[in-house]
Amino acid sequence: xxxxxxxxxxxxTDTAAGERPRRRQARGERRIAQLLAAAASVFCSAGYTAASxxxxxxxxxxSPGTLYQFFPxxxxxxxxxGDRLVHEMRETYGEALxxxxxxxxxxxxxAAAVDRFIDFNCRHPVFFALMHGPDxxxxxxxxxxxxxATLLSRxxxxxxCFMPDTPAADVSRTAQVCLSVYKAALEVVLGHExxxxxxxxxxxxxxxxxxxxxxxxxxxxxxxxxxxxxTP
Amino acid sequence: xxxxxxxxxxxxTDTAAGERPRRRQARGERRIAQLLAAAASVFCSAGYTAASxxxxxxxxxxSPGTLYQFFPxxxxxxxxxGDRLVHEMRETYGEALxxxxxxxxxxxxxAAAVDRFIDFNCRHPVFFALMHGPDxxxxxxxxxxxxxATLLSRxxxxxxCFMPDTPAADVSRTAQVCLSVYKAALEVVLGHExxxxxxxxxxxxxxxxxxxxxxxxxxxxxxxxxxxxxTP
DNA sequence: GGGAAACGCGAGTGACTGCTCGTGTTTGCC
DNA sequence: GGCAAACACGAGCAGTCACTCGCGTTTCCC
Numbered sequence: 436x437x438x439x440x441x442x443x444x445x446x447x448t449d450t451a452a453g454e455r456p457r458r459r460q461a462r463g464e465r466r467i468a469q470l471l472a473a474a475a476s477v478f479c480s481a482g483y484t485a486a487s488x489x490x491x492x493x494x495x496x497x498s499p500g501t502l503y504q505f506f507p508x509x510x511x512x513x514x515x516x517g518d519r520l521v522h523e524m525r526e527t528y529g530e531a532l533x534x535x536x537x538x539x540x541x542x543x544x545x546a547a548a549v550d551r552f553i554d555f556n557c558r559h560p561v562f563f564a565l566m567h568g569p570d571x572x573x574x575x576x577x578x579x580x581x582x583x584a585t586l587l588s589r590x591x592x593x594x595x596c597f598m599p600d601t602p603a604a605d606v607s608r609t610a611q612v613c614l615s616v617y618k619a620a621l622e623v624v625l626g627h628e629x630x631x632x633x634x635x636x637x638x639x640x641x642x643x644x645x646x647x648x649x650x651x652x653x654x655x656x657x658x659x660x661x662x663x664x665x666t667p
Numbered sequence: 668x669x670x671x672x673x674x675x676x677x678x679x680t681d682t683a684a685g686e687r688p689r690r691r692q693a694r695g696e697r698r699i700a701q702l703l704a705a706a707a708s709v710f711c712s713a714g715y716t717a718a719s720x721x722x723x724x725x726x727x728x729x730s731p732g733t734l735y736q737f738f739p740x741x742x743x744x745x746x747x748x749g750d751r752l753v754h755e756m757r758e759t760y761g762e763a764l765x766x767x768x769x770x771x772x773x774x775x776x777x778a779a780a781v782d783r784f785i786d787f788n789c790r791h792p793v794f795f796a797l798m799h800g801p802d803x804x805x806x807x808x809x810x811x812x813x814x815x816a817t818l819l820s821r822x823x824x825x826x827x828c829f830m831p832d833t834p835a836a837d838v839s840r841t842a843q844v845c846l847s848v849y850k851a852a853l854e855v856v857l858g859h860e861x862x863x864x865x866x867x868x869x870x871x872x873x874x875x876x877x878x879x880x881x882x883x884x885x886x887x888x889x890x891x892x893x894x895x896x897x898t899p
Numbered sequence: 900g901g902g903a904a905a906c907g908c909g910a911g912t913g914a915c916t917g918c919t920c921g922t923g924t925t926t927g928c929c
Numbered sequence: 930g931g932c933a934a935a936c937a938c939g940a941g942c943a944g945t946c947a948c949t950c951g952c953g954t955t956t957c958c959c
Contacts, residue, residue: 460905460956482801484716488947498908503948505906569801570714611855612870619851623843638844645877692926692935720917730938735918737936 467505470495471519474512475561483513484570510572513565517578520562524555532589534596541597541651545643548593549617553636556621563625567618586614597651609650613643699737702727703751706744707793715745716802742804745797749810752794756787764821766828773829773883777875780825781849785868788853795857799850818846829883841882845875 459467473495477486488509492502506512531551535544556563565571566579590610591603598606620639624632691699705727709718720741724734738744763783767776788795797803798811822842823835830838852871856864 458905458957462906462956466906484802487945489945499948500909500950501907507948509947569799570716608866608870612852612867612874615851615855616848616874619847620844623847634840635844638840642844642848642874642878645881646874649877690927690935694926694936698936719915721915731918732920732939733937741917 463505466495466497466501467515470497470502470505470512471516474516475559478513478516479561479564482564482570483568483572483575488512510574513571513575514578516561517565517575520559520565521578521582523559524562528552528555532586532593534592537596539596541647542640542644544593544597545647546640549636549640549643552617553621553624553639556625560625563621567622583614587611590614594647597647601650609647612646616642616646695737698727698729698733699747702729702734702737702744703748706748707791710745710748711793711796714796714802715800715804715807720744742806745803745807746810748793749797749807752791752797753810753814755791756794760784760787764818764825766824769828771828773879774872774876776825776829777879778872781868781872781875784849785853785856785871788857792857795853799854815846819843822846826879829879833882841879844878848874848878 470491474486474491477491477494481490488502489499491512492499495502502512506515528551531548565575566582571579587607587610590613591606594606594610594613595601598609601609617639620635620642624635624639627635702723706718706723709723709726713722720734721731723744724731727734734744738747760783763780797807798814803811819839819842822845823838826838826842826845827833830841833841849871852867852874856867856871859867
């Protein structure tokens with residue numbers, strides 16, 4: 436195993452004041468994008484550990500040496516890729532889990548969140564492979580954990596709008612269940628296409644709504660199949 | 668990569684009339700059990716691909732050569748392990764998904780199935796690592812697919828007891844959702860212990876019951892929070 | 900134009916892998 | 930006891946992997 440001593444060389448676009456600003460040329464930025472796209476393809480079809488850096492370089496049409504001109508090691512490729520994906524997700528869908536104004540139906544909030552995240556994952560299948568792959572190394576796992584924690588707290592806040600009288604621990608557990616269920620459904624959804632895919636998305640929404648509805652209605656004898664309201 | 672030509676040597680306990688019956692001594696059987704236990708431990712903590720045969724042999728306290736006296740290759744170790752686990756599961760919990768007699772509450776059926784499978788997976792954490800690991804090779808994936816298909820059809824039959832008027836395609840999709848949700852919850856459950864674990868199990872049961880209840884009750888206006896009955 | 904730095908190459912390096920093989924020991928059966 | 934087969938060993942083989950290095954090419958800036 437190669438040594439894991441810290442390397443001063445920073446890859447990617449951030450010209451942070453590390454040690455060597457390493458002015459990138461336009462050609463270099465193009466190569467980086469190329470390599471990242473190739474890595475996404477290879478990671479997606481083979482998983483992180485099974486993807487060899489030589490294969491990524493070959494997919495990008497460059498030599499292994501060129502790859503290492505831009506990334507200090509294999510992990511850095513996945514990290515940069517994950518960073519960019521998380522950044523795009525935060526930017527494009529950040530508001531999907533924002534607390535809703537009082538009175539918004541639960542169905543609406545669930546549908547909006549599910550639709551946006553499903554859409555993102557369908558357009559970036561690497562994301563699922565990178566974040567939920569079991570063979571990812573430490574740094575990416577950290578990144579995944581951080582993202583998971585962020586999403587979790589977002590979902591908690593969102594849920595708190597609908598179940599204001601529930602203890603925080605229970606809300607947290609409910610949020611965790613929602614995220615896990617979403618992840619499971621995502622795997623199934625990504626495994627189907629067209630009408631079947633949409634049917635599973637529909638099923639996921641129903642599942643979440645049915646799971647959450649009783650938690651938002653303090654009275655057990657409330658009528659079912661009717662729009663609910665939880666704001667006093 | 669070493670050649671994958673078929674090897675006549677059969678490992679494990681089955682003295683099937685293949686090519687060489689290879690009479691095992693008691694010592695050999697003990698070694699096999701030892702090696703399988705070591706493999707379970709290593710697979711569990713490192714995953715299949717990251718687990719090296721040398722590490723398995725070391726964990727078992729034998730030399731690499733001894734390991735290959737009983738298993739033709741690394742894959743065979745995982746296959747034998749998976750076979751034994753599946754066999755034990757089928758034997759011990761096979762009836763967990765048997766069709767219930769009419770009138771059995773859905774809650775009861777769900778709770779029984781969930782409890783048994785959760786229990787099994789808690790006692791054999793390797794099972795989850797082997798079956799749901801993303802880096803498993805072809806043969807084990809086949810085994811997993813076969814088991815998944817078996818469970819799926821069992822769940823379909825079970826669900827058909829509760830939703831007799833639903834098209835088969837919808838029942839199948841519902842069963843698929845149930846299994847995926849179970850798998851997702853299993854991951855969470857295995858990640859916690861004690862009271863928290865039980866709370867998540869409780870949550871999983873509630874989730875499944877709430878998801879399935881509306882499907883079993885054709886009338887949308889039926890009262891909620893009350894035991895239901897779907898048999899005419 | 901000229902020089903420095905970024906870019907690009909690809910054979911090569913060392914570590915590790917799954918697996919083999921020659922040799923020696925233990926076991927079961929007569 | 931004796932013998933064949935099963936068992937056990939561990940150095941070593943072939944292969945792959947992540948990664949390096951020396952050298953040639955292109956680009957930018959003056």
